[in-house]
Amino acid sequence: HPRISARVRRIKPSxxxxxxDRATALKRQGRNIVSxxxxxxxxxxxxxxxxxxLKAMDKGATRYTMLPGSVDLREAIAAKLKRENNLVYSPSDIIVTNGCKSGIYSxxxxxxxxxxxxxxxxxYWVSYPDMVIACEGIPKIVAxxxxxxFKISPEQLKAAITNKTRWLIINSPSNPTGASYSAAEYRKLADILARHPHVLxxxxxxxxHIRFDGRTTPHLLNAAPELADRVLAVNGVSKTYAMTGWRIGWIAGPSDLIGALNTLLSQAAGNACSISQxxxxxxxxxxxSFVTESVAIYRTRRxxxxxxxxQIEGLTCLPPDGAFYLYVNCAGLIGRKTPAGAHLETDGDVAMYLLxxxxxAVVQGSAYGLSPxxxxxxxxxxxxxxxxxxxxARAVSELR
Ligand code: PLP
Structure with a gap:
């Protein structure tokens, strides 16, 4: 049989x-590209x-830490969850992972x-469906x-749940739309979840933290504390503190799930980088202060x-509540003709035309599961x- 497992052959690169990569390749050919x-x-x-x-390295923090993360870091995370989210977790309910991406996958x-x-x-964030597929699960995409x-309604949630449902994944504020759920919206979703105790x-x-209305982002568990036994709260330092390369994420949750993650990662990964911790x-x-200052800058740009x-005819965009993306509706460009005579049929065509x-360089909506x-x-x-x-604006003005 093929050397690559069916599990991995089923997933696609991000x-x-x-x-x-396409933008970088064009840049290397000498083209002036705005990515x-x-x-x-x-x-x-x-x-x-x-x-x-630097200080940690000099003091010898260059060895294995405890598998779920150093006590210092897990105490800092527990304090953060209390202070910022009003959620109570003890350090033993928390596992530090090599970025939030690998935490979600694990x-x-x-x-x-x-x-x-x-x-x-x-x-959705592009990685969720392929991660599920890699685990031999079935992504149930709800448009x-x-x-x-861009948010799931209680009716849609109700209709999507079956006796095979294992997880609902919520990302708020969302990549790519910036949409965030209010406490009231969470409460309505929780009322549906109450009837389906097998759904995590x-x-x-x-x-x-990256949001534009000055409000704090509510957590599902603020609106529905009774769900604590089946919620994994995933977070990390990548976006808030501009630390994408340091690879520190964490998961807080019920002891059986955190325990299982400990067992799995003790064999499969080991602790996250000691210096990054x-x-x-x-x-x-x-x-x-970096958080407040950077969010103010994102807000000006947004x-x-x-x-x-x-202002561009054919394009519209809802104001995102948070994150650092704009999800631009390009329905008004579909069916129009480029100067070279090609018809734009999909958002993939639009992205390719702009490039x-x-x-x-932009990313086409089909990558996120909702077009155009x-x-x-x-x-x-x-x-x-x-x-x-x-x-x-220039590219759009040249369409016919
Ligand atoms: N979750 C979402 C929604 C993201 O957009 C990203 C990064 O793009 C991640 C998780 C990954 O974060 P980390 O750098 O902690 O792995």
Missing amino acids: PSSAAA LVVGEPDFDTPANIRAAA ALEATIEAGDEVIIPAP CPESQG VMTDDIYE AAAVEALNGDQ DRMLTRIN ESVGV YFRISIAASLDVLDDGINRI
């Missing part, structure tokens, strides 16, 4: 990496956090039997149109880009964003 693809802060990790890493691996279903509201704010819920809270302690316990996009005609859209990342300077949107 479409956002593919888009980034609005990447999903990582364009800021450096704050100095106090970098200093904490949690699925630890719980999914072949054929189990995972409810994923679309638009959540713009008319409902994974909350991907990685963008909780020390840096993450400083991120959580230290000065938080407001400016939103205005410009909505080829004006050198702007494309995603723009605002994790880039205003100069880059202005250049990008001017080019997009």
Whole structure:
């Protein structure tokens, strides 16, 4: 049989990496490309956090830590969950993982039997469905149109649940739409979940601090504390503290699930990087001004880009509550003709047209499970964003 397992042959590489690779390849050919693809802060990790890493290295934090993470870090996470989210977890209810991405994958691996279903509201973060497939589960994609704010309704949740449902995955604020659930919306979803005790819920809270209305992001468990025994709360330092390369995420949850993750990761991975863990302690316990300052910058960019996009005929965009993306509706471009005479039939065609005609790289909505859209990342300077949107406006004006 083939050397590569069927499990892995079924999954596809991340479409956002593919888009980034295409942009890089064109750049290497000498083309002037504006890439609005990447999903990582364009800021450096704050100095106090970098200093904490250096100090930790010098003090010998270069060895294995406890498997679920150092006590210092798990205490800092427990304190953060209490202080910022009003959620009570002890350090033993928490496991630190090598980024939140691998934490999510491990949690699925630890719980999914072949054929189990995972409810994923679309638009979704590109990795969820393929992770489920890699675990031999079945992604149950629920299309959540713009008319409902890109969020799953209680009726849709009810209709999607079967006796094979293992997980519901919630990502708020969302990549790619920036949509976030209110406490009242969570309460209604929880009322449906109450009738289906076999359904577990994974909350991907990685963008909780990046939001534009000055409010704190509610957590499902604030609205429905009775679900604590079946919720895994996933988070990390990547986006909030511009620490994507440090690879620190964590999961808080009920002891049987956290215990299973401990067992799995003790054999499959080991602890997350000791130096990064020390840096993450400083991120959580230290000065938080970077968070406020960077969010203010994202907000300026988001407001400016939103205005410009909505002025372009054929494009519209809902204001995102948070995260650092704009999910642009390009239905008005579908069916139109390029100067070269091709018809734009899909959002993939639109993304390719923008790249080829004006050198702007974006990711097509089909990658996120809801078309016709494309995603723009605002994790880039205003100069880059202005250049990008001017080019997009020009490309659209040349359509017939
Ligand atoms: N979850 C979502 C929704 C994301 O957009 C990302 C990063 O793109 C991650 C998780 C991964 O975070 P980490 O860097 O902690 O693995």
